[in-house]
Amino acid sequence: MSTTQSISKSRGRYESKAYAAAGPESLLAPAKIYRREPGKNDIQIEILFCGICHSDLHQVRNEWSAMPTVYPCVPGHEIVGRVTRVGSAVTKFKPGDLAAVGCLVDSDGSCPSCQSGLEQFCPNMTLTYNSPDPHFGGVTFGGYSDNIVVKEHFVLSVPKILDLAGVAPLLCAGITTYSPIRHWGVTKGKKVGVVGLGGLGHMAVKFAHAFGAHVVVFTTSSSKKEDALNLGADEVIVSRNSDEMNKHMASFDFIIDTVSAEHDINAYLQLLRPDGNMTLVGAPDKPHAVSALSLLFNRRSLSGSLIGGIAETQEMLDFCGKHNITADVEIIPIQKVNEAFDRMMTGDVKYRFSIDMASLK
Numbered sequence: 268m269s270t271t272q273s274i275s276k277s278r279g280r281y282e283s284k285a286y287a288a289a290g291p292e293s294l295l296a297p298a299k300i301y302r303r304e305p306g307k308n309d310i311q312i313e314i315l316f317c318g319i320c321h322s323d324l325h326q327v328r329n330e331w332s333a334m335p336t337v338y339p340c341v342p343g344h345e346i347v348g349r350v351t352r353v354g355s356a357v358t359k360f361k362p363g364d365l366a367a368v369g370c371l372v373d374s375d376g377s378c379p380s381c382q383s384g385l386e387q388f389c390p391n392m393t394l395t396y397n398s399p400d401p402h403f404g405g406v407t408f409g410g411y412s413d414n415i416v417v418k419e420h421f422v423l424s425v426p427k428i429l430d431l432a433g434v435a436p437l438l439c440a441g442i443t444t445y446s447p448i449r450h451w452g453v454t455k456g457k458k459v460g461v462v463g464l465g466g467l468g469h470m471a472v473k474f475a476h477a478f479g480a481h482v483v484v485f486t487t488s489s490s491k492k493e494d495a496l497n498l499g500a501d502e503v504i505v506s507r508n509s510d511e512m513n514k515h516m517a518s519f520d521f522i523i524d525t526v527s528a529e530h531d532i533n534a535y536l537q538l539l540r541p542d543g544n545m546t547l548v549g550a551p552d553k554p555h556a557v558s559a560l561s562l563l564f565n566r567r568s569l570s571g572s573l574i575g576g577i578a579e580t581q582e583m584l585d586f587c588g589k590h591n592i593t594a595d596v597e598i599i600p601i602q603k604v605n606e607a608f609d610r611m612m613t614g615d616v617k618y619r620f621s622i623d624m625a626s627l628k
């Protein structure tokens with residue numbers, strides 16, 4: 268069978284297989300890591316698929332000055348798999364169940380954010396990788412691995428009808444777009460812009476469309492026009508064309524910006540109507556320049572959003588189950604992960620890589 272039987276126990280931990288980067292310029296390569304033996308509230312999951320998020324690339328290459336990378340780094344926070352063992356106090360899962368894990372694996376449970384279901388804002392949260400590990404010291408290791416052990420509260424249930432390779436990206440790209448779309452009240456009759464058609468962007472299109480909005484995609488890639496329409500967009504604008512942009516001046520209720528690199532956000536702020544909001548979810552390291560005037564006119568607002576809380580992540584997965592929504596994925600073996608990183612940098616992915624973790628065995 269799986270991981271659980273091949274592990275060598277030593278002091279409450281066991282050896283597992285992973286792919287890790289040894290430094291910012293290193294390729295990801297096979298590595299041995301340790302996972303903790305499941306405690307009474309823990310769930311051990313055999314990982315079946317893990318999505319490749321652009322954040323994995325930012326982190327592996329140490330591109331975020333505010334979140335320096337500790338090496339070796341095992342990325343991966345779009346995890347879906349099967350439960351192999353559960354601790355004695357676990358009530359919601361049993362061996363054999365499908366289970367998923369996103370960007371969070373722990374939080375203090377007692378701060379105002381945790382109390383209101385916003386664990387992603389807990390000052391003591393533990394991210395799935397590159398976060399101080401409260402069990403072993405060092406940092407946490409993510410889902411480019413054959414298994415993971417996670418506290419029950421942070422494990423999500425997966426609707427049985429969905430394709431698992433396409434479910435994995437919902438755990439980050441899905442919730443990161445679903446959450447602000449819900450928060451800013453996207454409904455039928457609203458005009459919504461999605462900037463950047465990558466992993467996050469294509470999920471934003473699917474969700475905004477499912478909520479009944481009029482969806483306009485802004486892309487730098489004219490080759491993605493047809494896909495955008497097939498994904499649920501009503502209009503597609505190649506953002507380098509200023510005439511096309513000008514036609515939409517002061518007309519959007521909400522814009523979600525998913526771009527991973529430096530770009531001019533004022534070009535989009537001007538497209539918001541009175542009281543319109545633009546939310547940044549893309550995370551380039553370099554600060555954006557914001558023109559005060561583009562915010563003053565029409566009382567526009569600019570905000571950000573970080574993944575989503577656990578309850579909302581479950582709500583999103585249940586919504587996907589009901590509406591048969593998954594990410595469009597290209598499935599790859601883990602041995603192609605470095606190539607996939609390079610292809611993501613050039614926008615050559617439709618629209619998320621999902622690693623088939625059977626390739627790690």
Ligand code: NAP
Nearest residue numbers: 321322463464465466467486487488527528549550573574
């Ligand atoms: P991705 O698949 O690489 O998509 C990014 C898209 O941005 C590209 O497909 C491209 O779309 C556009 N883009 C790239 N470079 C550009 C440039 N120089 N100028 C204009 N547009 C450009 O990445 P992703 O996985 O969706 O992640 C996007 C960003 O969100 C990353 O920075 C990631 O770290 C961040 N993120 C944030 C959160 C959060 O909680 N806030 C969660 C996950 C990820 P077009 O070809 O259509 O132009």
Ligand code: ZN
Nearest residue numbers: 320322439440
């Ligand atoms: Zn992510």
